[in-house]
Each structure stands twice: as C-alpha cells, then as structure tokens.
Amino acid sequence: MSRLRHDLPITAVLSLVVAIGLSLVGASRSLVDASLLVGAVALGDRFVLRLGDVTGIPLMYAPLMVITAGFNTQFGVAIWVVTIALNTVLSWPDPLRIEKLRASLLTVLGGVAVMSTYQLVSVLFGQKESMTQSLVALGASAAMIVVSEEATRRRSHCGSSVTGRGVRAWSALLASGALMALGYRGIDGRGGSGLWSVALFSIPLLATWYSFERLETASRTHRQTLRALSMATELGGFVSHGHGQRVAELCERIAAEVGLGETETEGVIAAAYLHHLGAVTLDNPPSETDPGFASQIAAVTSEMLRDIPALRAASQVVSGQGRYSRDLKGSRTDRMASQVLKVSSDFDDLVAGDASRSRLALETLYSSPGYVYNRRVLEALEVVVGAR
Amino acid sequence: MTAFPRTLRLYSAGLALVVVVLAALIGTGTEFPAWEATVVFAVLIIFSEQSQVTLPNGGAITPGLLVGVAAIVVSGETNSLLGPLIVGVAAGLYIPYLKRGSRGFIILNSAIVAISYVASALVEAPLHNAIRDSATLGALSAIPIALVCVSVGALLVSVSYWVEERRPIKAGFAQLAMTFPQSVPFAIFGVFLGRLYLDLGWPVAILFFVPILLARDLFASYLELKAANEATVEILVRALEAKDGYTAGHAGRVAKYAQYAGKELGLAPWRLERLRVAALMHDIGKLVVPNHLLNKPGKLTPEEFARVRMHEDVSVQMLTSIDFLAPVAPSASGQHSKYIDDDPRHPIEPFIVAVADAYDAMTSTRSYRRALSQEVAFGELRDKSGTQFHPRCVEALVAALEAKREVHGDGFEDQIEHFEVAPPVAGLGSAGLGDLLAPERVDPRTRRNEVA
Numbered sequence: 001m002s003r004l005r006h007d008l009p010i011t012a013v014l015s016l017v018v019a020i021g022l023s024l025v026g027a028s029r030s031l032v033d034a035s036l037l038v039g040a041v042a043l044g045d046r047f048v049l050r051l052g053d054v055t056g057i058p059l060m061y062a063p064l065m066v067i068t069a070g071f072n073t074q075f076g077v078a079i080w081v082v083t084i085a086l087n088t089v090l091s092w093p094d095p096l097r098i099e100k101l102r103a104s105l106l107t108v109l110g111g112v113a114v115m116s117t118y119q120l121v122s123v124l125f126g127q128k129e130s131m132t133q134s135l136v137a138l139g140a141s142a143a144m145i146v147v148s149e150e151a152t153r154r155r156s157h158c159g160s161s162v163t164g165r166g167v168r169a170w171s172a173l174l175a176s177g178a179l180m181a182l183g184y185r186g187i188d189g190r191g192g193s194g195l196w197s198v199a200l201f202s203i204p205l206l207a208t209w210y211s212f213e214r215l216e217t218a219s220r221t222h223r224q225t226l227r228a229l230s231m232a233t234e235l236g237g238f239v240s241h242g243h244g245q246r247v248a249e250l251c252e253r254i255a256a257e258v259g260l261g262e263t264e265t266e267g268v269i270a271a272a273y274l275h276h277l278g279a280v281t282l283d284n285p286p287s288e289t290d291p292g293f294a295s296q297i298a299a300v301t302s303e304m305l306r307d308i309p310a311l312r313a314a315s316q317v318v319s320g321q322g323r324y325s326r327d328l329k330g331s332r333t334d335r336m337a338s339q340v341l342k343v344s345s346d347f348d349d350l351v352a353g354d355a356s357r358s359r360l361a362l363e364t365l366y367s368s369p370g371y372v373y374n375r376r377v378l379e380a381l382e383v384v385v386g387a388r
Numbered sequence: 389m390t391a392f393p394r395t396l397r398l399y400s401a402g403l404a405l406v407v408v409v410l411a412a413l414i415g416t417g418t419e420f421p422a423w424e425a426t427v428v429f430a431v432l433i434i435f436s437e438q439s440q441v442t443l444p445n446g447g448a449i450t451p452g453l454l455v456g457v458a459a460i461v462v463s464g465e466t467n468s469l470l471g472p473l474i475v476g477v478a479a480g481l482y483i484p485y486l487k488r489g490s491r492g493f494i495i496l497n498s499a500i501v502a503i504s505y506v507a508s509a510l511v512e513a514p515l516h517n518a519i520r521d522s523a524t525l526g527a528l529s530a531i532p533i534a535l536v537c538v539s540v541g542a543l544l545v546s547v548s549y550w551v552e553e554r555r556p557i558k559a560g561f562a563q564l565a566m567t568f569p570q571s572v573p574f575a576i577f578g579v580f581l582g583r584l585y586l587d588l589g590w591p592v593a594i595l596f597f598v599p600i601l602l603a604r605d606l607f608a609s610y611l612e613l614k615a616a617n618e619a620t621v622e623i624l625v626r627a628l629e630a631k632d633g634y635t636a637g638h639a640g641r642v643a644k645y646a647q648y649a650g651k652e653l654g655l656a657p658w659r660l661e662r663l664r665v666a667a668l669m670h671d672i673g674k675l676v677v678p679n680h681l682l683n684k685p686g687k688l689t690p691e692e693f694a695r696v697r698m699h700e701d702v703s704v705q706m707l708t709s710i711d712f713l714a715p716v717a718p719s720a721s722g723q724h725s726k727y728i729d730d731d732p733r734h735p736i737e738p739f740i741v742a743v744a745d746a747y748d749a750m751t752s753t754r755s756y757r758r759a760l761s762q763e764v765a766f767g768e769l770r771d772k773s774g775t776q777f778h779p780r781c782v783e784a785l786v787a788a789l790e791a792k793r794e795v796h797g798d799g800f801e802d803q804i805e806h807f808e809v810a811p812p813v814a815g816l817g818s819a820g821l822g823d824l825l826a827p828e829r830v831d832p833r834t835r836r837n838e839v840a
Binding site: 171183229 | 523527573576577580583584587588589591592595596598599600602603605606607609610613614616617619620621622623624626627630631669672675676677678679680702705706707709710711712
C-alpha cells in the first residue's frame with residue numbers, strides 16, 4: 001500500500017549524480033544502470049495510479065521488474081534494499097516513524113519475494129533462455145508483485161486493489177514493466193537495448209498515469225457537484241444537515257455488500273445525493289414529518305431527472321423508492337438499487353445523527369411490514385453498520 | 389465531419405491509383421514482407437488510430453505514427469516496401485467513418501498514409517543497419533524518418549485542402565508540418581518497438597498493446613463521468629428554472645456570454661470550461677431561498693431581504709466546496725465579483741460572469757420591465773466600467789458580440805416570457821435579485837442606479 005506523498009525526489013537526483021560519477025570513473029555498465037534504476041524506483045514511488053482519494057498502485061513496480069530480470073538475485077536484492085532504505089531515510093518531511101519503517105520493511109520483503117520467484121521459475125524451465133521462459137518467469141513475478149501489494153494493503157486496512165479500476169491499473173503497469181524488462185536485457189543476448197527501453201516504455205505508463213489522474217479528478221468533481229446540490233436541500237431546511245453525504249456513503253457500502261455493478265452503484269450514489277432535490281422547487285413543500293413527504297418528493301425529483309440520459313438510472317432509483325412490492329416496474333436490479341437508497345435514507349432519518357440509535361433504527365426497519373424493505377438489503381445494512 | 393466533398397473525388401481516386409500502381413510495382417519488383425509482422429502491425433495500427441488521447445492544450449494525438457515507424461523498421465529487415473504500404477492502408481480505416489459509410493475519407497486517408505509510409509521506408513532502408521546495431525544511432529535515425537513521413541503526409545493533405553477549398557498549399561503545409569517536433573518522440577519510440585519486435589517477436593506487440601487498449605477504456609470512462617457531471621449541472625439549472633420561471637434560459641445565456649468574453653480575452657481551453665460551469669452554477673444558492681420569497685410581488689421586509697441576500701454567500705460556499713471551481717467561486721456573488729482593481733492575483737472569471745450576468749439581465753424581459761435594447765445595455769455596462777465592472781471584461785463582451793453580429797435585448801429575445809400584466813418599459817434589473825429589490829429601491833420604474 002502506498003499513500004500519496006509529495007516529498008522531494010532526493011533519491012532520484014542523488015542516483016543521477018552517482019551514475020554520472022560512476023561513468024566518469026569508468027565503472028562497469030551494470031553498476032551505472034543499477035544506480036539509475038535506484039532513481040527510477042524512487043521516482044516511480046511518487047507516481048501512483050490512484051484508485052481512490054488516498055490509495056493507489058505506485059509505478060515503482062515497473063522498474064522492480066527490470067531489476068528482477070536484469071540482474072542476478074544477490075545484486076538485485078542489494079539494489080532494492082539500498083533504494084528502499086534511501087527512500088525511507090530521505091523522504092522529506094516524513095520523519096522516521098515505526099509505521100513507516102514497517103511499511104518499508106514489507107516493501108523490501110515483497111521485492112525479495114518477487115526476485116526469488118523469478119529465479120525459481122527460470123531455474124525450473126532449465127538453462128536455455130527463450131521467449132516463453134522469460135514471459136512465464138515475468139508473469140510469475142508480476143503475480144508475486146500483486147500478492148505482496150495485496151498483503152500490505154490488508155495489513156493497513158485498505159480495500160483490495162484487484163477490483164474494477166485496480167485491474168486496469170495493474171494490467172497497464174505489469175505489461176509495461178514486462179516490456180521494460182524484456183527490452184532491458186533482451187533474450188539470450190539478443191535485443192537488449194538497456195535503459196533506453198526503460199525510458200521509452202515509461203512513456204505509455206506515464207500516459208496511463210495521466211489518464212488515471214484525469215479520471216480521478218473528474219470523478220471527484222462529479223461527487224463534489226452532487227454534494228453541493230444536496231447541500232441545497234439541507235441549507236433550505238428540508239432534510240437534516242449532512243443527510244445526502246451520509247446516505248451516499250451508506251449506499252455505496254450497501255451496494256458493494258449486495259453486489260450491485262459499477263454503473264448501478266454510480267446511479268444509486270447520484271440518486272442518494274439528489275433524492276430530495278425536488279423539495280426545493282415546490283411552492284409549499286411538505287414538512288419532513290408528513291407521512292407522504294418521501295413519496296411526494298421522490299415523484300417530483302424523479303420527474304426532474306427522467307429525461308437526462310446520464311441520470312436516467314438515478315431517476316429510476318428515486319422513483320422506485322415507494323413500496324418494495326412485486327407490482328413495481330423495472331428489472332430486479334432496478335428494484336434492488338431503489339431499495340438500497342430507501343433503506344439507507346430511512347435508516348439515516350431514524351438514527352438522526354446519533355450513532356447509539358442505530359441498533360434501534362435497525363429493529364424499526366426490520367419490524368416494518370415485509371413489503372416495505374427488502375430483507376437482503378436490510379441484512380447488508382446490518383453488516384455495514386457493524387451490528388453483525 | 390460532413391459528407392465527402394465532390395471536388396475531392398478525383399484527387400482521392402488519383403491517390404488510390406498511385407497506391408495500387410505502387411503495390412503492383414513493389415509486389416513484382418521486391419521481396420514479399422514478413423506476413424505475420426504485417427498483419428500484427430496492421431491490426432495494431434487500426435486500434436491505435438481509434439485511441440485518440442486529448443492533451444491538456446486541447447490538441448489530440450494518436451500513437452499511429454509510432455506503430456507505423458515500427459512496421460517500417462520491421463519490414464526493413466526483409467527489405468520490403470509492401471509491408472509499410474499495407475500498414476499505411478490499414479491506418480486509414482477509421483472505424484467511425486466505416487460505420488457512417490464515409491468511403492471517400494477512408495480512401496483518401498489510407499492512400500495518403502500509405503504513400504507517406506512507403507516514402508519513409510525508402511529513407512529507412514539505408515539507415516536500417518545502423519538502427520539494428522546501435523540504440524543511439526537508432527534514436528537519431530528516427531528523425532529523418534519522421535521528417536519524411538510528416539512532410540509527405542502534410543504535402544498530400546495540404547493539396548487536398550487546395551483542391552477542396554482553394555486554400556494555398558504553402559500555408560496549409562506550413563501549418564501541418566508544425567506537428568513534426570511532436571512526432572519525433574513517437575518515431576523514436578517506434579524505432580525501438582521495431583527493434584524489439586525483430587529480436588523478440590510478437591509478444592512484445594501484445595504487451596505494448598495493453599496500455600493502448602486501457603487508454604481507450606479510461607478515456608471512455610472519463611467521458612462518461614464528464615457527461616454525468618454535465619447532467620448534474622443541468623439538473624441544477626432545471627431546479628432553478630422550476631423555482632423561478634423568470635430566469636428561464638438565464639444560466640445558459642450567461643454561460644454563453646461568459647464564454648464569448650473569455651475567448652475574446654484569450655483564456656486557455658481548461659479555463660473556458662471552468663468559466664462555463666461557474667457561469668451555469670452562479671445562481672446555485674437560490675435553491676435555498678423559499679419560492680414565496682423569490683416570487684413575492686410586493687415589497688420584502690428587511691428580514692426577508694436578508695434571507696434572500698444570503699443566497700449569494702450560500703452560492704459561494706457551494707462553489708468553494710467543488711475543488712475545480714473553488715478559485716472562481718466569487719463568480720456567484722455580486723459583492724465579491726464587483727470590480728475593484730486589476731489585481732493579477734485574482735482570477736478574472738468572476739468579473740466575466742458579473743458582466744455576462746448583468747448583460748443578460750438587461751437584455752431579457754423581467755416581470756417588472758421589458759427588455760432593454762442592446763445599445764442601452766452596452767451603454768450601461770460601459771458607464772459602470774471601472775467602478776462596478778471590470779473594464780477589460782466589458783470591452784471583451786462588447787467586442788465579441790459585435791464580431792458575431794449578435795443582437796439581444798428588446799425585440800431580439802430568444803425566449804419571450806408572456807406575462808399576464810405586460811411589464812412596464814423602464815429600469816434595469818438583475819437576473820436574480822432584480823425581482824427582490826432592496827427595501828429602499830423597491831419601485832423598479834424609478835430605479836436606475838445599479839445593475840445586477
């Protein structure tokens with residue numbers, strides 16, 4: 001797991017200086033390359049394919065693959081240890097903390113595991129180097145990279161990186177890493193272009209990084225716009241403060257629990273932010289305590305969203321909030337999505353900002369007639385709020 | 389792009405004939421290419437051409453040249469020109485054109501790319517051994533290859549411009565040849581991909597393919613998100629219009645005028661986009677004002693007025709909560725976007741929105757008065773220029789509207805509201821707060837002092 005950092009790439013600059021020094025005194029090419037790869041890893045640690053606001057996959061795994069395939073294990077491990085140690089000590093302004101040391105140690109161990117895997121697979125394949133052998137060994141070490149990253153993430157309680165956007169990030173990163181490694185050393189003495197290939201194949205990787213950044217920015221802007229709109233109903237006094245944000249977060253977690261797809265989840269989240277927006281357009285909005293409040297507002301809101309293609313899913317979620325019964329139109333997934341919103345919204349109303357009331361709120365929802373709430377969604381809610 | 393121009397038919401037929409003749413000559417005169425490599429690169433280039441990446445400056449690039457140069461280097465090994473020709477033809481198969489049945493553009497593009505690749509392959513042939521022997525020489529060889537490829541392509545395209553609309557060939561060529569510096573890194577990249585392919589075989593191409601496919605995928609997700617956000621802003625505009633029918637179309641028009649002025653002031657594309665969204669959302673705070681206050685026909689009590697006035701602070705607060713709009717959040721407040729001095733540290737966007745907002749308020753019919761004529765509106769903006777409005781923004785908007793010969797205001801309104809009681813002809817107003825006048829200036833017919 002790597003959190004976003006904004007420290008100075010001192011290690012990278014240092015490694016460049018050392019590499020120039022080494023080539024001036026006529027050191028061997030592999031020593032100069034090793035020094036430059038230290039810099040590449042340090043830089044790669046700063047560029048992260050973002051999967052959410054704080055976590056992501058660092059690009060440093062691509063140069064790790066080059067070190068793995070390009071050097072013998074002892075030398076490779078030495079390079080890796082030196083890099084991580086330098087990066088830990090020099091990363092500014094992060095002070096040396098136990099937590100950080102532990103993370104660095106895990107990174108070192110992960111790298112060693114990757115290099116051992118590569119060697120092991122190569123040996124199993126025999127002495128003769130071939131394309132197939134290289135690809136299998138690189139594939140095995142790529143798998144080891146994912147495993148070690150997942151292990152670190154689990155330790156620090158971050159979500160898995162092998163879902164949705166994470167799979168795309170890994171594919172781009174590991175494919176480029178393998179290409180760099182192949183290009184660096186070639187096969188059986190043929191086709192090695194040295195660090196040229198590392199520099200060149202980092203370009204598509206950086207382009208991927210840029211796409212991830214842009215996607216992340218767009219998705220943040222979208223969330224924030226939705227939240228700004230939901231603030232309108234709160235500031236207008238139609239619902240309690242922070243209702244939209246809380247319901248959206250709850251919906252996202254319940255949707256994951258009941259296994260809604262990416263598109264449906266996006267629709268539910270948008271609906272969660274907007275589901276009371278209709279209230280602001282009414283001349284005489286009903287009070288929140290009115291029995292018909294939710295359904296009346298839902299009707300107005302869904303009408304507003306209906307003919308906007310990108311929000312059609314959200315519109316259906318809002319309009320389906322009524323009763324959970326068979327007579328509702330729409331597919332099973334649509335009904336499920338509406339239920340996720342209804343359960344989250346009603347739960348938030350019942351809890352009313354007081355966490356100690358969540359047990360009672362759950363009981364109230366469970367004791368409603370069977371056609372009001374879907375059992376599966378209620379159970380998911382129970383898991384999400386930690387009552388189970 | 390529209391239908392294929394008739395005038396170009398002869399030209400593209402001619403180029404296609406050249407390609408066919410070249411193919412026949414090459415096919416009989418030289419070696420056949422390595423078919424496996426040709427097919428791999430042809431498929432690769434078709435996909436590459438579809439995956440445009442939009443740059444922050446608004447331009448777009450495709451990795452097509454990269455794949456093309458790689459194919460040229462690979463074909464150079466067997467000394468065959470047919471490979472580059474086939475890959476060049478494949479490069480023209482732009483799928484959206486195929487779907488729309490625009491055969492004309494496909495033939496034209498395929499022929500142009502094929503001819504330029506064959507020309508580049510002729511340049512590559514004497515350099516091929518150097519490319520194979522040394523990485524540094526390989527990188528340097530990419531420069532003449534890219535130069536020939538770009539200039540032959542630019543020449544053929546600029547001739548097509550001349551054929552189509554008599555645009556001077558020299559000017560068109562100069563403009564297209566400007567892409568040469570950008571193309572060099574792609575060509576260097578292509579040379580290395582070609583070298584690797586020759587040494588290591590097709591798995592290299594597959595590995596290379598993954599990030600390209602992903603780039604497309606990520607771009608599609610990005611567009612989806614952009615559309616979703618656009619829709620969210622649209623919802624806001626609708627909610628405002630549902631609350632207050634007098635402002636129908638107001639947000640859209642303010643966004644349009646703000647863009648006119650922004651373009652005139654030479655703002656970068658990303659700033660224009662931010663300006664547009666900020667202008668669309670500048671009244672967002674009105675959502676929290678109860679309808680009966682927004683539409684109250686008579687005088688507002690001081691408390692009511694304070695409540696209504698609060699909407700500007702709410703707007704600023706809401707826009708500030710969106711990182712992308714935070715720097716221009718004062719756009720939503722008449723107070724904060726009032727012109728004080730030309731401090732370069734303050735973004736100009738809020739001043740632009742203030743001018744656009746006032747201009748639309750004056751040139752639209754309100755409940756309490758008919759629309760003013762454009763001259764009166766211009767006069768009023770210039771009158772308050774330097775005190776209430778930023779002078780550069782006022783001049784930019786006036787210049788842009790005059791250049792576009794757009795006339796708004798009395799008699800030229802896009803959307804005319806029909807009021808039961810015809811609005812009187814007098815007074816200025818504001819798009820939002822005009823209906824909610826301060827207690828001391830409640831009679832719109834006598835009020836002429838402040839705009840917006």
